Amino acid sequence: MMISTQLLCLFAAGALIIIGLFAAIFIDNIIKKVVGLSFIEEGVNLFIICLTYKEGGIVPILAPGMNVNWFAQNAAYPLPQALVLTSIVIGASTLAVILALTMFLYKKYGSLSAHEILNNKYDMGDEE
Template sequence: MIELTLQTLSFLAAALLVIIGMAGMLYLDNLIKKLIAFTLLSDGVNLALVSLGYVQGGIVPILEPGASLSDFPNEAALIFGPGIVLTNIVIGVSTTAILAALIVILYKRYGTLKASKVLKGEHE
């Protein structure tokens, strides 16, 4: 039996977010909905990466004045996940902006937001 700590729960939430995002990107027919599903997917990945570094009962990895140096490596949360996530958030924003711009352009051209009409394959 896995203990239901905050880390396990947030891994679970991250997996659910990724699955919801993928399902939304696959099954929803509206382009804006697909865009929202994409942001949920990247949120899920971010959450997974952040909870990788969590330490049960640990402290924020900032060395405050007066803190003991010997306990710091054992207690502090790992920072490699957050280092990647900060970049991933920025990349997510820029990708969202480009997708939104393309969706607006395609709406002006085709007059619809339905993915089944706009994103048809070329060979059909």
């Protein structure tokens, strides 16, 4: 049986999301954790692109003289492709902020372990 490219892409997207969730819980190094988390983002982006994939589809530009019905049947849906660009930009800017904060905290603590840096407990108001 031939597996369609779209199905394969969807499985890859699902796998990326699950790998990302795994990394979010089990990986301690902040940089690795963040890379894992960006997998979730990329998995979702891949999912969006998959939606519009069409076997033998054409670019959704209506050229003069083209049969409208034929065009409507064969053109890929352009909206998700436009959305994914925005989504990638958002992901990149979020990643940039996270990495900048990580860099700052590395300078402060000299460590990249999430367990050491990000596990500060409540103070019940009696430090001294």
